[in-house]
């Protein structure tokens with residue numbers, strides 16, 4: 001049987017075990033009327049179902065993991081002596097050919113007789129393996145089900161068993177998420193270490209020129225890998241974005257939370273949140289086609305020299321994008337400030353605006369700071385807008401009207417094109433990525449700590 | 460209290476609706492200048508609601524509608540020309556549930572005086588803070604930690620903080636909604652002394668569930684029941700010789 005149908009059968013078995021377990025537990029309960037059953041019938045059912053399925057499932061996993069290697073070595077053992085004597089990587093090619101033959105995929109050049117024989121042998125082995133697996137699982141599932149059915153007594157703690165399994169499942173799921181994060185960090189860390197074997201960390205973190213050259217120039221001519229201009233560009237654009245987003249977002253939040261009629265608030269909020277859902281590439285060409293030229297013309301009108309693609313263009317558009325991060329979160333936080341606080345202030349003869357400025361906003365401040373930090377970390381990690389609108393010029397400048405480049409854009413540049421993946425020109429992308437990750441992680445942690453502290457204040 | 464004192468607040472046929480639910484069924488009464496009047500009555504009978512009418516705090520409750528007229532010094536508090544902010548500066552309120560701001564103790568008290576520009580210099584403000592806290596009987600407990608958050612005080616301390624906060628702006632009328640509900644007998648007697656003292660300059664309306672307190676501090680007493688004003692009169696008369704059967708049942712504990 002195929003693995004998929006095995007799993008389907010297991011699920012059917014589980015349902016069956018569930019029914020059997022429930023029925024049996026009810027019967028046990030009627031036989032012992034003076035003893036209270038420890039758990040409810042569906043717990044016993046669940047337990048029997050799990051006993052029927054879980055051990056068999058583990059056997060299946062184990063088999064899928066180990067069987068291919070075993071089968072392959074059994075097949076290789078039957079090869080003619082001269083073939084078996086080949087080197088390891090040649091043998092790998094041979095077994096690949098045989099595998100293809102056995103699967104009827106066809107191979108390059110005609111198959112030799114010994115190859116056809118080996119393929120037939122392989123097919124046989126696989127069929128046997130499937131048969132043995134099916135039989136083994138059937139036996140284990142049956143034993144598991146019977147064993148657990150017979151064990152049902154009033155004193156059996158079925159609920160505890162079921163809960164333990166469910167808990168393990170939950171832990172497993174959350175581990176997947178955590179392991180992914182750790183995996184990402186580790187993979188970046190490995191590549192970053194390789195990069196630092198070419199370029200010393202000091203040069204990377206404190207260098208003020210970014211000019212990596214091309215890897216084809218040769219290892220002797222490595223160019224400069226200074227992080228500072230990129231970080232400065234990132235900070236400048238994120239800073240401009242925050243300058244746009246904080247006042248706008250806060251005013252939106254205050255209006256929505258304090259002044260807007262309920263109906264307006266309920267429609268306006270989702271509409272504003274749409275801003276966050278627009279793909280960033282769309283913002284990118286909005287910046288490139290509309291905002292950039294507009295700012296350039298505006299600059300020309302007042303006698304300023306503004307590049308169409310500049311830190312300003314990218315920052316302004318990015319600021320618009322993150323408005324909803326600030327406005328939505330802040331609005332929630334402001335509405336959470338208890339009414340009694342406002343009443344206290346109004347009751348002392350304060351006006352509504354005094355109350356908002358002096359009582360509501362200070363009370364909500366920690367939460368608002370958290371929202372701002374979350375938005376900032378979003379701005380720092382943003383890529384597409386900057387790729388299109390910032391001009392991609394990795395020079396150290398304090399003039400927001402000039403083109404700059406950021407960490408994210410540089411990562412894209414270094415990884416696209418025909419660089420080979422062991423040159424410092426490519427490896428630097430990982431060092432940049434890790435730096436960015438650490439920065440945004442720190443911002444997020446700070447934001448979360450602040451937001452949590454704020455929550456405690458009213459609970 | 461002689462009834463020759465001028466009328467401070469005059470309510471006529473005040474009705475309050477929360478949505479479709481009518482909480483007050485036409486209340487009419489006068490509150491005289493420099494008197495202490497207490498509102499008593501079973502829980503949910505509308506004492507807090509009527510109190511909130513007098514400084515229009517009901518405005519802040521959505522779906523709440525007030526009809527009838529309330530005059531403060533002869534002027535309708537609902538007339539469009541009257542500024543509700545000024546009204547509330549004149550008619551202060553101590554809420555049923557203590558609601559200190561999440562600011563320091565000092566800032567809690569100085570908040571109102573600062574708004575109204577009552578203190579020109581820092582020293583004046585310090586004086587107001589100290590005297591308000593002293594009069595509310597809280598000074599000795601908090602004088603060494605004025606910079607700590609008011610929300611960190613105990614329930615009873617918070618209640619006294621809120622009393623201090625409201626007298627710091629020297630309103631003409633003070634509405635107190637169960638100001639002693641969380642206080643021990645000693646703190647309660649300090650507040651009662653405060654009320655006696657405030658009476659020289661202010662008019663005080665106090666809601667209380669404590670009959671002895673009503674008898675001790677108030678000149679007149681009003682008994683509410685199910686949104687109606689059942690009886691109002693000199694405290695002595697109401698407690699010793701109630702005119703209504705329901706009043707008598709309530710104050711003798713036979714209510715139920």
Ligand SMILES: Nc1ncnc2c1ncn2[C@@H]1O[C@H](COP(=O)(O)OP(=O)(O)OP(=O)(O)O)[C@@H](O)[C@H]1O
Nearest residue numbers: 477482500501502503504505506507508509520555
């Ligand atoms: N915000 C509100 N929304 C709707 N109904 C309200 C509101 N506040 C009070 N009520 C209703 O109005 C009636 C009077 O309430 P009120 O708070 O004035 O009673 P109270 O006499 O102060 O009671 P207590 O002694 O328990 O404080 C009650 O039936 C109450 O349910």
Ligand SMILES: [Mg+2]
Nearest residue numbers: 506507555636
């Ligand atoms: Mg009340």
